[in-house]
Amino acid sequence: MKLKMGSKRYTFVIIPDANSAVRRFEVPKLIPYIAGAGLMTLMAVTLVMYASHAKNATVANELEKRIVSKDAEFSSTVQEKNQTIEQLQSEVIRLSQQTAEMKQKIDAIRQQEDEVRSLTGSGQVSISSADAPPASAAMGGSSTPATDAEVLTLAEQTKSQLSDMDKSVDELKDSIADTKEKALEAQEKLKVTPNIWPVDSRTITSGFGLRQDPFTSRPSFHSGYDIASPANSPVHVTADGVVASTGSDDSHGNNIIVTHSKGLQTWYMHLNKINVQKGEHVQKGQVIGLVGSTGRSTGYHLHYEVLKNGVSSDPKPYLP
Ligand SMILES: [Zn+2]
Incomplete structure (x- = not known):
């Protein structure tokens, strides 16, 4: 009825069936456009939301991947750190073992030094030694992994032992x-004390003390050793010293007196030849003359005499 073309309204007619009344209604002409625009907006919003969701899902996925990767990285780092800690602990244990071994070596050196001292007659020295228990004592026999506290204690002990050893080494150095x-x-x-044989021969034809005189057959005192020796065999001075005198007389023949230390002198008689001069420094073992039979002698031999503060004494303690 009032459906007019060009008017500002649309009229919609609804015919349900033949017996029912026809219904119609009018809407302003703008409504369909508004509805269309609304629909378009809804679609646009839906699209934007969908795109946003899709984007978020990608981001979440990406994040998850990164978390997994980071997690693996952290696990690997923790594992590496644990390995490093274990290696360090092993190093501490090894170091403590080395320290214990080093301490044993120092003790052995000290013992050897004591032996050297007793050889030279200078007595033993006991260096103060902080006898810490060997580092190995801190380890048990079980296979339980060492705790951090145990390793720390071991490290402390090792440190203390090293410090003690440092002191010991210093003391040992002085000692x-x-x-x-x-x-x-x-x-x-030893050099200035007579302690070797003056000739190669060991044949003593007359000892120290009372004897029957080879010339008079009467009891007499023999003040040294007569050592039978081939003519011109070398005569060695029996200690470092200075030639006190050289000379020749009917009794001693060609003879040499050498002064050593602490009032000791040695006297070599009946020589064929004298190789040294008075005042000459001689060294133990040096050849000072040759065996002869000069003076009051019945054959080639060396009369060897040791004088202590000018008095003849038994040469026996001065021979090896
Ligand atoms: Zn003699």
Whole structure:
């Protein structure tokens, strides 16, 4: 009825069936456009939301992947760290073992030094030694992994032992220097003390003390050793010293007196030849003359005499 073309309204007619009344209604002409626009907006919003969701899903997926990757990375790092800690603990244990071994070596050196001292007659030294228990004592026999506290204690013990050893080595250094000095003194003393045979021969034809005189057959005192020896065999001075005198007389023949230390002198008689001069420094073993039979002698031999503060004494303690 009022459906007019060009008017500002649309009229919609609904015919349900033949017997029912026809219904119609009018809407302003703008409504379909508004509805269309609404639909378009809804679709646009839906699309945007869908795109946003899709994007979020991708981001979430990406994040999840990264988390998994990071997790693996962390696990690997933790594993590496654990390995490093285990290696360090092993190092501490090894170090403590090495320290214990080193301590044993130092003790062995100290013992040897004591032996050297007793050889040179300078007595034993007991260096103060902080006898910490060997590091190996901190380890048990079980296979339980060491706790951090145990490893830390071991490290502390090792540190303390190393510090003690440092002190010991310093003391040992001083002590060895002292021992060396004592050894040199002993060596020096040995050099100036007669203690070797003056000739190669060991045939003593007349000892020290009372005997029957070979010329008069009367009891007489023999002040040294007569050592039978081939003519011109070398005569060695029996210790370092200085030639006190050389001479020749009817009784002693060609003879040499050498002064050593601590009032000791040695006297070599009946020589064929004298190789040294008065005042000459001689060294133990040096050839000072040749065996002869000069003076009051019945055959080739060396009369060897040791004088202590000018008095003849038995040469026996001065021979090896
Ligand atoms: Zn004699």
